[in-house]
Amino acid sequence: MKNTLLIFLAAAACFGCNNTTTTTTTTTFDSTTTIVNAPDSRHELFALDSVLKQYETPMQRFKASIVTPTKITGAKGTVINVNAADLETVSGKPLGNHIDIELKELTTTEELARDRAATVSDGKLLVSGGAYYINMMSGGEQLRLKAGKTLAVQFPKNTTEEMSLFYGQRDSLGQMNWKGGEQGFTEIGTASVPVERVRSDADYGRETEETAEIAVNETERKEYKKKGALTSKLYDQMGIENLGWINCDRFRGNDNVTAVIVAIDKADSVKFISAYLVFKDINSVLQSYYETSTQEFAFRGIPVGAKAALIAIGIKNGKMFTSKSKIVITENRKVPVKLKETPDNEVVNLFKLN
DSSP states (O other): OHHHHHHHHHHHHHHHHTTTTOSOOEEEEETTEEEESOOGGGHHHHHHHHHHGGGSOOOEEEEEOSSSOEEEEOTTOOEEEEOGGGEEETTOOOOOSSEEEEEEEEOSHHHHHHTTOOOEETTEEEEEEEEEEEEEEETTEEEEEOTTOOEEEEOBOOOSSOOEEEEEEEOTTOOEEEEEEEEEOOBOOGGGSOGGGOOOGGGTTOOSGGGGGGOOOHHHHHHHHHHHHGGGSBBOOEEEOSSEEEEEEEEOOOTTEEEEEEEEOTTOOOSEEEEEEEESSSSOEEEEEEETTTSEEEEEEEETTOEEEEEEEEEETTEEEEEEEEEEOOTTEEEEEOOEEOOGGGGGGGGOOO
């Protein structure tokens, strides 16, 4: 890992030197992260993000036919119906012999943080019911949906809250922003549930002769409810208009919110720090970056009373330096941060809240 880190740092230094007279550039880390309009002074970002990528959730990979429709299912239940007739290459070239599919399923705050998939929409905090990355290629060419076509997908239902569909984009620092919210997720109808599972609560416990035949004890009643709940593990099928990052979200609301001010110890000489606010009681993550020129920065729109972990990660002299503070959000909470050298194998544990 240390040799890998040094290679990334060397590449970052070269990246900065080769662009000293250019104000903007485009750097693609991989198919999930494209940094655009990145100032040359941010070449430390290239090194830091490259190192942090090794802690991301592994990509799931599938192959689909270009002849017949193919259904694939992700490890956490996402169902994608691939129809080659609805796809085209960005370059205009014909499709290859098959379709290569990439899928990520991020359903926990730990996974969202490790993939730097912050849950925010134009500055407003979102609560996630799952973030997903879907990408397709064929013959080495990037694919997209044809005009007017959609991708039929069923996403896992991880919450009872009403959720909406958002599409994700990364800014010049690689920070995620989600757009959308107009299309809601709908539950699968009860038509697929056997009749004996959908008897109403009023049917249970009635002791009249007329309903005696369907009366059951409390244990059986709970079992019926449990089995019925299994039919709602997925949302109903919906049409996705774009490949890339997709989120099942709802707005947290702006009632009683404040700022969390992060104060980096002046003795620390780490030039570039990636900071995360990982919430414990809601499935939300915020991310920000720090440069030595600022000394302090803030997370805004944070609900007062929320429990969270403030995590900071940077690189200095080819070594990882980190900090983690468990906090309860109060009005304009100021959190001092003192980085310490951290063994490579302990970095991944920073994102765990237990």
